[in-house]
Amino acid sequence: MKIQLCEVTNETVRAVCALEVRDDQKGYVAANALSIAQAHFEPTAVFRAIHLGEHPIGFVQWRSAETPGTATLWRFMIDRAHQGARHGRAALDLALQHMKSSGFETVETSVVLGPSSPLEFYLAQGFVELGRTTPGGEWLLSRPL
Ligand SMILES: CC(C)(COP(=O)(O)OP(=O)(O)OC[C@H]1O[C@@H](n2cnc3c(N)ncnc32)[C@H](O)[C@@H]1OP(=O)(O)O)[C@@H](O)C(=O)NCCC(=O)NCCS
Numbered sequence: 001m002k003i004q005l006c007e008v009t010n011e012t013v014r015a016v017c018a019l020e021v022r023d024d025q026k027g028y029v030a031a032n033a034l035s036i037a038q039a040h041f042e043p044t045a046v047f048r049a050i051h052l053g054e055h056p057i058g059f060v061q062w063r064s065a066e067t068p069g070t071a072t073l074w075r076f077m078i079d080r081a082h083q084g085a086r087h088g089r090a091a092l093d094l095a096l097q098h099m100k101s102s103g104f105e106t107v108e109t110s111v112v113l114g115p116s117s118p119l120e121f122y123l124a125q126g127f128v129e130l131g132r133t134t135p136g137g138e139w140l141l142s143r144p145l
Helices: 013-018 030-038 087-101 119-124
Strands: 004-005 047-052 055-062 070-077 106-111 129-135 139-144
Touching: 004 087, 013 030, 013 055, 030 047, 030 055, 030 070, 047 087, 055 087, 070 087, 106 119, 119 139
Parallel strands: 070 106
Antiparallel strands: 004 047, 047 055, 055 070, 106 139, 129 139
C-alpha cells in the first residue's frame, strides 16, 4: 500500500487526533490535536495526515522559518502501531518534495535529545546538526531541499 499526504477532513480528523506515539516518545512530539489547533494561529502552517492506503497512520506539519527560503518541519509522527516499516522515511520524502515545490530551498527541524530521540532517523535522511539549540533547548538540524 502506498504512503500519501492527505488533507485532514471532517471524516478523518478524529482518527488523526487518535494517532499516538509510543509512551517513551511522548515528550518528543506534541499531540496531533494540539498541532492542528496551533496551525490555526500560524498563517504559514501547512499540515497533512499521512495515509497508508486510505487510513491515517501519521501526521506532518511545517511552516515558514524566519530565514527566507527556509521551512521549519514543526511536527512529524507515525503512529506506534506503524513505526519501523519505513513509512516515516516515505512520508518525510513526500513532505520535503511538497516544501520544495512551494519554493523553499532549505528545511530545518529540531529534536529533543535522549534515549528515544529521532536524531538518528533525521541524520539518516540527510539532515546535519547545526551545533546549536533553539531557545526552547531543542537540538537544531537542517538539510537542503
Ligand atoms: C521518527 C519517526 C517519525 C520515524 O518513523 P518510522 O516510520 O518508524 O521510521 P522508518 O521506519 O521510516 O525508519 C527509517 C530509518 O530510520 C531508522 N529509525 C527510525 N526511528 C529511529 C530512531 N528513533 N532512532 C534511530 N533510528 C531510527 C529506522 O531504523 C530506519 O532505518 P533503515 O532504513 O536503515 O531500516 C517515528 O519514530 C516517530 O513518530 N517518533 C516519535 C515522534 C518524533 O520523535 N517525531 C519527530 C519529532 S518532530
